[in-house]
Amino acid sequence: MIHEPNNWGRFGPDDQRGTLNLLTPSVVLDALRSATTGEVLNLALPIRGATSSPAPGTVPHLPGRPLPQHFMSVDGGDYAAGARPIGPGLRVADDALLVSHHGTTTHMDALCHMWSGDELYNGHPAARVRSYGATRCGIEHAGGVVARGVLFDVPRHLGLGHLPAEHRVSAGELAAIATPRPGDVAVVRTGWPLVWERSREEYWSGQPGLSAEAGRWLAGHDVAAVACDNAAVGGLDGRGMSQEPVEDDLHLLLLHRHGIHLIEMVWLEELAARGRTDFVFVAAPLRIEGGTGSPLSPLAIL
Known part of the structure; x- marks a missing residue:
């Protein structure tokens, strides 16, 4: 059992949904009030592909995937x-x-995607993750997500087009933009996908992302999920690896300890241009039984 503050047992000993349990009918109905114009934006990157074609490589992705x-x-x-x-x-x-969605397209990570020792989130046995799928904490347990989305446009807050590769977003930077309510989806913009069109090499040189401090701050505010436009929510170095100590790894901190689903590689430029901080966030991962994640087309309803 982990000793750092966590959500193990909070939603019952058999829970496999984590903080998505916070999306009760009353919370969802309250979230729907965030829509004021009815405009719908798709927050997914395109999936391009064909046999013997370079098309898949024209969309942001991590190398080697x-x-x-x-x-x-x-x-x-x-x-x-x-x-x-x-x-x-x-x-x-x-x-x-x-589709191998991790690192290649917009997707949601399941709670079985990352673990420590021999236990998944909530103490479920990690041995239940096998080649045929995970019989605990698979993506099919996530269900549909309808929540208030809160955009943390960190580059705009700092007067930048995008964050530098080495930037790790602090809790103070998030707090200066907004304070999420329990059950909100925190949507964090780094602007890093804009670098892709300028230079693939620069895009792969590292990525900005949340610091562990910021991850703990979001977990402390009981967000239902965290979505980010980079490839790992946390920052990456030039090898595509996290530089933080293991105990500060954002996947372990959010998925494993707090049961907070992660949504990665979202496209936020049109949303950021609208200047809206809150909106209705909608996402429905595929019901892949035992899946460690699912491709996703999240929607923002303004």
């Missing part, structure tokens, strides 16, 4: 021998999608 592949059955060049007929003069095209 299997990129998404999108196969079509239209001209016989992909996974099937052409579009299949369904009637006289009628044909239909099919798709197949292969």
Whole structure:
């Protein structure tokens, strides 16, 4: 059992949803009041892919990860021998999608994605994570997420277009922007995806992200989830690794100790341009039984 403040046992000994339990009907109804104009923004990066094509590599991703592949059955060049007929003069095209979402596209991490020792979040046995999937804390337990989103636009607060790669967002910087309520989704903008179009090498040189102090601050405010436009919520060095001590690793701190789902690689530029701090945040991960995460298309309703 971990000794640092945590949410183990808080929602019952069998809990596999963590702080998503805070999204009670009354909290959800209150969150819906954050919508005032009805404008809907998609916060997902595009998934591009094709056989023998460079398309998947044109979207921000971490190097060395299997990129998404999108196969079509239209001209016989992909996974099937052409579009299949369904009637006289009628044909239909099919798709197949292969996605290793961690580090390659917008996604939500399940509570089984990271653990320490032999226990998952809430003391569930880590031995239940096997090659066929996790029988504890899989992404299928997350369910739909409807919450008040709170945008922490840190670069704007600091007068920058994007944060430098070495920047670690402090709790004080978050507190100067907003104070989340229990059940909110904290959405943190670093602006780092903008670097991708300027230089792939610079994008891969490291990434700004939350400090452990900021992670503890968000956990202390009982957020339901944390979403960020970088690839790991916490910062990364040039090897794609966290530089913090193990006890300060953001995945262990938030997923493992507090049961706070992480949403990574969101696209926040249009949302930031609207100048809104609060909005309705909607996300529905795929019900992948035993999945360590799921591709995601989060929505912001303004």
